[in-house]
Amino acid sequence: MVLRNQRLKSRDGLLVQLWQDDQIGWGEVAPLPGFSQESLEQAQQATLHALAQWSQGASLSAVASAFSALPSVAFGLSMADAELRRQLPAEVSLHSAPLCHGDPDELYSRLGALPGDGNGNKVAKVKVGLYEAVGDGLNVTMLLEALPDLHLRLDANRSWAPAKAAAFARYVAPELRSRIAFIEEPCTTREQSLEFARDTGIAIAWDESVREKGFEVHAEPGLVAIIIKPTLIGSLTRCRELIAQSHRAGLVAVISSSIESSLGLNQLARMAAWLTPDVVPGLDTLDLMQAQLVRRWPDSPLPLIAEDQLEPIWHA
Protein backbone atom coordinates (compact mmCIF):
# COMPACT_ATOMS: atom_id res chain seq x y z
CA MET A 1 0.00 0.00 0.00
CA VAL A 2 1.01 3.63 -0.29
CA LEU A 3 1.41 5.43 3.03
CA ARG A 4 2.29 9.11 3.02
CA ASN A 5 3.75 8.79 -0.49
CA GLN A 6 5.89 5.78 0.29
CA ARG A 7 5.27 2.21 -0.73
CA LEU A 8 4.91 -0.22 2.12
CA LYS A 9 5.26 -3.79 0.91
CA SER A 10 5.56 -5.51 4.26
CA ARG A 11 4.70 -4.57 7.82
CA ASP A 12 7.74 -5.25 9.96
CA GLY A 13 7.95 -5.36 13.70
CA LEU A 14 8.90 -7.26 16.82
CA LEU A 15 6.86 -9.36 19.17
CA VAL A 16 7.88 -9.52 22.79
CA GLN A 17 6.91 -12.44 24.98
CA LEU A 18 7.50 -12.29 28.72
CA TRP A 19 7.27 -15.16 31.14
CA GLN A 20 6.99 -14.86 34.88
CA ASP A 21 5.82 -17.59 37.21
CA ASP A 22 3.00 -19.15 35.18
CA GLN A 23 2.00 -15.94 33.42
CA ILE A 24 2.78 -14.92 29.83
CA GLY A 25 2.59 -11.43 28.38
CA TRP A 26 2.84 -10.47 24.71
CA GLY A 27 3.48 -7.08 23.19
CA GLU A 28 3.96 -5.77 19.65
CA VAL A 29 6.64 -3.22 18.82
CA ALA A 30 6.04 -2.09 15.24
CA PRO A 31 6.99 1.47 14.31
CA LEU A 32 4.96 2.58 11.29
CA PRO A 33 7.12 3.92 8.44
CA GLY A 34 6.23 7.50 7.54
CA PHE A 35 4.45 8.03 10.87
CA SER A 36 6.77 6.84 13.65
CA GLN A 37 9.87 8.89 14.39
CA GLU A 38 11.83 5.79 15.37
CA SER A 39 13.14 3.19 12.91
CA LEU A 40 12.66 -0.52 13.49
CA GLU A 41 16.39 -0.80 14.15
CA GLN A 42 16.23 1.84 16.90
CA ALA A 43 13.12 0.19 18.30
CA GLN A 44 14.86 -3.18 18.36
CA GLN A 45 17.93 -1.83 20.16
CA ALA A 46 15.79 -0.15 22.80
CA THR A 47 13.58 -3.21 23.22
CA LEU A 48 16.54 -5.54 23.75
CA HIS A 49 18.04 -3.10 26.23
CA ALA A 50 14.76 -2.90 28.17
CA LEU A 51 14.29 -6.67 28.19
CA ALA A 52 17.80 -7.18 29.52
CA GLN A 53 17.00 -4.75 32.35
CA TRP A 54 13.67 -6.43 33.03
CA SER A 55 15.24 -9.88 33.20
CA GLN A 56 17.50 -8.47 35.91
CA GLY A 57 14.57 -7.31 37.97
CA ALA A 58 13.76 -3.79 36.74
CA SER A 59 10.08 -2.82 36.53
CA LEU A 60 9.07 -3.03 32.88
CA SER A 61 6.35 -0.40 33.13
CA ALA A 62 8.92 2.06 34.53
CA VAL A 63 11.39 1.12 31.78
CA ALA A 64 8.62 1.45 29.15
CA SER A 65 7.56 4.88 30.38
CA ALA A 66 11.16 6.07 30.05
CA PHE A 67 10.99 5.41 26.29
CA SER A 68 8.75 8.37 25.55
CA ALA A 69 10.85 9.21 22.47
CA LEU A 70 10.20 5.70 21.10
CA PRO A 71 6.42 5.33 21.36
CA SER A 72 6.21 1.95 19.61
CA VAL A 73 8.65 0.49 22.14
CA ALA A 74 6.89 2.08 25.10
CA PHE A 75 3.54 0.77 23.90
CA GLY A 76 4.67 -2.79 23.07
CA LEU A 77 6.58 -3.26 26.31
CA SER A 78 3.84 -1.79 28.47
CA MET A 79 1.24 -4.07 26.87
CA ALA A 80 3.41 -7.15 27.47
CA ASP A 81 3.77 -6.00 31.07
CA ALA A 82 0.02 -5.35 31.41
CA GLU A 83 -0.78 -8.85 30.12
CA LEU A 84 1.78 -10.39 32.41
CA ARG A 85 0.31 -8.64 35.43
CA ARG A 86 -3.24 -9.43 34.24
CA GLN A 87 -4.01 -5.75 34.08
CA LEU A 88 -5.42 -5.89 30.53
CA PRO A 89 -8.90 -7.45 30.62
CA ALA A 90 -9.59 -10.31 28.20
CA GLU A 91 -12.87 -8.89 26.91
CA VAL A 92 -12.55 -7.43 23.39
CA SER A 93 -14.53 -4.61 21.85
CA LEU A 94 -17.00 -6.32 19.52
CA HIS A 95 -17.28 -3.60 16.94
CA SER A 96 -14.80 -1.68 14.89
CA ALA A 97 -15.67 1.10 12.45
CA PRO A 98 -15.21 -0.43 8.97
CA LEU A 99 -13.18 1.49 6.43
CA CYS A 100 -15.33 2.26 3.37
CA HIS A 101 -13.66 1.60 0.06
CA GLY A 102 -14.12 -0.43 -3.07
CA ASP A 103 -17.18 -1.31 -5.07
CA PRO A 104 -20.24 0.77 -3.96
CA ASP A 105 -22.73 -2.12 -4.23
CA GLU A 106 -20.57 -4.37 -2.10
CA LEU A 107 -20.01 -1.47 0.30
CA TYR A 108 -23.74 -0.77 0.71
CA SER A 109 -24.48 -4.39 1.52
CA ARG A 110 -21.58 -4.52 3.98
CA LEU A 111 -22.74 -1.32 5.71
CA GLY A 112 -26.35 -2.50 5.64
CA ALA A 113 -25.33 -5.58 7.59
CA LEU A 114 -23.26 -3.58 10.10
CA PRO A 115 -24.38 -3.88 13.75
CA GLY A 116 -25.33 -0.65 15.50
CA ASP A 117 -23.46 0.78 18.48
CA GLY A 118 -25.06 1.27 21.91
CA ASN A 119 -27.31 3.96 20.43
CA GLY A 120 -28.32 1.91 17.39
CA ASN A 121 -26.11 3.94 15.07
CA LYS A 122 -23.87 2.38 12.47
CA VAL A 123 -20.42 3.90 12.44
CA ALA A 124 -18.08 3.66 9.45
CA LYS A 125 -14.99 5.50 8.32
CA VAL A 126 -14.19 7.13 4.98
CA LYS A 127 -10.82 8.53 3.91
CA VAL A 128 -11.21 11.86 2.14
CA GLY A 129 -8.75 14.35 0.67
CA LEU A 130 -7.09 11.90 -1.70
CA TYR A 131 -8.98 13.05 -4.80
CA GLU A 132 -11.23 16.01 -5.60
CA ALA A 133 -12.92 17.55 -2.57
CA VAL A 134 -16.18 17.86 -4.52
CA GLY A 135 -16.11 14.12 -5.27
CA ASP A 136 -15.58 13.43 -1.56
CA GLY A 137 -18.60 15.60 -0.74
CA LEU A 138 -20.79 13.77 -3.27
CA ASN A 139 -19.63 10.36 -2.06
CA VAL A 140 -20.33 11.21 1.60
CA THR A 141 -23.77 12.57 0.66
CA MET A 142 -24.56 9.41 -1.30
CA LEU A 143 -23.62 7.15 1.64
CA LEU A 144 -25.56 9.19 4.21
CA GLU A 145 -28.64 9.40 1.98
CA ALA A 146 -28.59 5.67 1.21
CA LEU A 147 -28.29 4.57 4.86
CA PRO A 148 -30.32 6.74 7.27
CA ASP A 149 -28.81 5.14 10.42
CA LEU A 150 -25.24 5.54 9.21
CA HIS A 151 -22.84 7.93 10.96
CA LEU A 152 -19.54 8.61 9.27
CA ARG A 153 -16.10 9.34 10.60
CA LEU A 154 -14.08 11.06 7.91
CA ASP A 155 -10.34 11.48 7.80
CA ALA A 156 -8.67 14.13 5.67
CA ASN A 157 -5.16 13.82 7.14
CA ARG A 158 -4.68 17.61 6.93
CA SER A 159 -4.88 17.54 3.16
CA TRP A 160 -7.26 20.44 2.47
CA ALA A 161 -6.57 24.12 2.08
CA PRO A 162 -9.54 26.10 3.47
CA ALA A 163 -11.04 26.56 -0.04
CA LYS A 164 -11.01 22.81 -0.70
CA ALA A 165 -12.54 22.05 2.69
CA ALA A 166 -15.28 24.56 1.92
CA ALA A 167 -15.84 22.93 -1.50
CA PHE A 168 -16.28 19.58 0.24
CA ALA A 169 -18.83 21.03 2.68
CA ARG A 170 -20.84 22.69 -0.11
CA TYR A 171 -21.67 19.22 -1.45
CA VAL A 172 -22.91 17.90 1.89
CA ALA A 173 -26.39 19.24 2.67
CA PRO A 174 -26.63 20.94 6.10
CA GLU A 175 -29.22 18.39 7.29
CA LEU A 176 -26.76 15.54 6.64
CA ARG A 177 -23.83 17.16 8.42
CA SER A 178 -24.86 16.07 11.90
CA ARG A 179 -24.36 12.47 10.78
CA ILE A 180 -20.72 13.19 10.14
CA ALA A 181 -19.58 12.12 13.61
CA PHE A 182 -16.38 14.03 12.94
CA ILE A 183 -13.77 14.70 10.33
CA GLU A 184 -10.18 14.13 11.42
CA GLU A 185 -7.91 17.10 10.74
CA PRO A 186 -9.61 18.54 7.63
CA CYS A 187 -7.09 21.33 7.04
CA THR A 188 -3.37 21.91 7.04
CA THR A 189 -3.38 23.83 10.33
CA ARG A 190 -5.41 23.43 13.51
CA GLU A 191 -6.64 27.00 13.27
CA GLN A 192 -8.01 26.38 9.76
CA SER A 193 -9.68 23.17 10.90
CA LEU A 194 -11.37 24.97 13.81
CA GLU A 195 -12.54 27.66 11.42
CA PHE A 196 -13.91 24.99 9.07
CA ALA A 197 -15.88 23.48 11.96
CA ARG A 198 -17.23 26.90 12.93
CA ASP A 199 -18.24 27.80 9.36
CA THR A 200 -19.82 24.47 8.38
CA GLY A 201 -21.13 22.98 11.63
CA ILE A 202 -19.19 19.79 10.83
CA ALA A 203 -17.47 18.43 13.95
CA ILE A 204 -13.74 17.74 13.88
CA ALA A 205 -11.27 15.46 15.66
CA TRP A 206 -7.56 15.73 16.36
CA ASP A 207 -5.30 12.92 15.24
CA GLU A 208 -1.91 14.16 13.95
CA SER A 209 -2.11 17.05 16.44
CA VAL A 210 -2.20 14.64 19.39
CA ARG A 211 1.33 13.54 18.53
CA GLU A 212 2.76 17.02 18.19
CA LYS A 213 5.13 18.44 20.75
CA GLY A 214 3.36 20.45 23.40
CA PHE A 215 -0.13 19.23 22.49
CA GLU A 216 -2.62 19.52 25.31
CA VAL A 217 -6.15 18.19 25.37
CA HIS A 218 -8.72 20.89 25.83
CA ALA A 219 -12.26 21.58 24.68
CA GLU A 220 -12.61 23.87 21.66
CA PRO A 221 -15.75 24.83 19.72
CA GLY A 222 -16.40 22.21 17.02
CA LEU A 223 -13.91 19.70 18.43
CA VAL A 224 -15.55 16.45 19.54
CA ALA A 225 -12.94 13.69 19.52
CA ILE A 226 -9.32 12.77 20.06
CA ILE A 227 -7.85 9.88 18.06
CA ILE A 228 -5.47 7.73 20.08
CA LYS A 229 -3.06 5.51 18.17
CA PRO A 230 -1.08 3.80 20.91
CA THR A 231 1.80 2.61 18.67
CA LEU A 232 2.43 6.27 17.82
CA ILE A 233 1.57 7.66 21.29
CA GLY A 234 3.51 5.51 23.74
CA SER A 235 3.05 3.58 26.96
CA LEU A 236 -0.26 2.34 28.31
CA THR A 237 0.13 4.90 31.11
CA ARG A 238 0.49 7.75 28.58
CA CYS A 239 -2.52 6.49 26.58
CA ARG A 240 -4.64 6.27 29.73
CA GLU A 241 -3.62 9.78 30.69
CA LEU A 242 -4.76 11.12 27.29
CA ILE A 243 -8.04 9.20 27.47
CA ALA A 244 -8.73 10.58 30.96
CA GLN A 245 -7.89 14.14 29.84
CA SER A 246 -10.21 13.77 26.84
CA HIS A 247 -13.06 12.56 29.01
CA ARG A 248 -12.53 15.41 31.48
CA ALA A 249 -12.72 17.88 28.57
CA GLY A 250 -15.99 16.29 27.40
CA LEU A 251 -14.35 14.79 24.30
CA VAL A 252 -14.66 11.31 22.86
CA ALA A 253 -11.43 9.27 22.85
CA VAL A 254 -11.21 6.86 19.91
CA ILE A 255 -8.63 4.08 20.08
CA SER A 256 -7.29 3.47 16.62
CA SER A 257 -4.79 1.21 14.87
CA SER A 258 -1.46 1.96 13.23
CA ILE A 259 -1.71 -1.15 11.02
CA GLU A 260 -0.69 -3.60 13.74
CA SER A 261 -0.82 -7.39 13.29
CA SER A 262 -3.80 -9.42 14.52
CA LEU A 263 -1.98 -9.72 17.86
CA GLY A 264 -1.63 -5.96 18.25
CA LEU A 265 -5.19 -5.34 17.03
CA ASN A 266 -6.49 -7.86 19.53
CA GLN A 267 -4.82 -5.95 22.34
CA LEU A 268 -6.15 -2.62 21.05
CA ALA A 269 -9.67 -4.10 20.97
CA ARG A 270 -9.23 -5.17 24.60
CA MET A 271 -7.89 -1.76 25.51
CA ALA A 272 -10.92 -0.16 23.83
CA ALA A 273 -13.41 -2.43 25.65
CA TRP A 274 -11.68 -1.55 28.92
CA LEU A 275 -10.94 2.18 28.61
CA THR A 276 -13.46 3.49 26.05
CA PRO A 277 -16.36 1.00 26.37
CA ASP A 278 -19.00 3.22 24.73
CA VAL A 279 -16.96 4.11 21.68
CA VAL A 280 -16.44 2.07 18.52
CA PRO A 281 -12.67 1.82 17.97
CA GLY A 282 -11.02 2.26 14.56
CA LEU A 283 -9.32 -1.08 14.00
CA ASP A 284 -10.36 -2.11 10.49
CA THR A 285 -6.90 -2.62 9.04
CA LEU A 286 -6.37 -6.38 9.15
CA ASP A 287 -7.48 -6.92 5.55
CA LEU A 288 -4.33 -5.11 4.44
CA MET A 289 -2.43 -8.17 5.68
CA GLN A 290 -1.88 -11.57 4.11
CA ALA A 291 -1.73 -13.42 7.42
CA GLN A 292 -2.60 -13.18 11.09
CA LEU A 293 0.05 -13.35 13.75
CA VAL A 294 -0.02 -15.65 16.83
CA ARG A 295 -3.50 -14.57 17.89
CA ARG A 296 -6.61 -14.68 15.76
CA TRP A 297 -8.88 -11.77 15.03
CA PRO A 298 -12.57 -12.75 15.28
CA ASP A 299 -13.93 -14.05 11.95
CA SER A 300 -10.82 -13.32 9.92
CA PRO A 301 -10.26 -15.91 7.20
CA LEU A 302 -6.54 -15.12 6.95
CA PRO A 303 -4.04 -17.90 7.69
CA LEU A 304 -2.25 -17.75 11.04
CA ILE A 305 1.50 -17.47 11.50
CA ALA A 306 2.05 -19.41 14.71
CA GLU A 307 4.50 -18.66 17.51
CA ASP A 308 6.91 -21.40 16.39
CA GLN A 309 7.20 -19.82 12.92
CA LEU A 310 8.53 -16.53 14.27
CA GLU A 311 12.17 -15.65 13.77
CA PRO A 312 13.80 -15.54 17.22
CA ILE A 313 16.02 -12.50 17.76
CA TRP A 314 16.80 -12.66 21.43
CA HIS A 315 16.14 -14.95 24.33
CA ALA A 316 16.83 -14.34 28.02
Ligand SMILES: [Mg+2]
Ligand atom coordinates in the same frame (compact mmCIF):
# COMPACT_ATOMS: atom_id res chain seq x y z
MG1 LIG B 1 -6.38 10.31 10.94
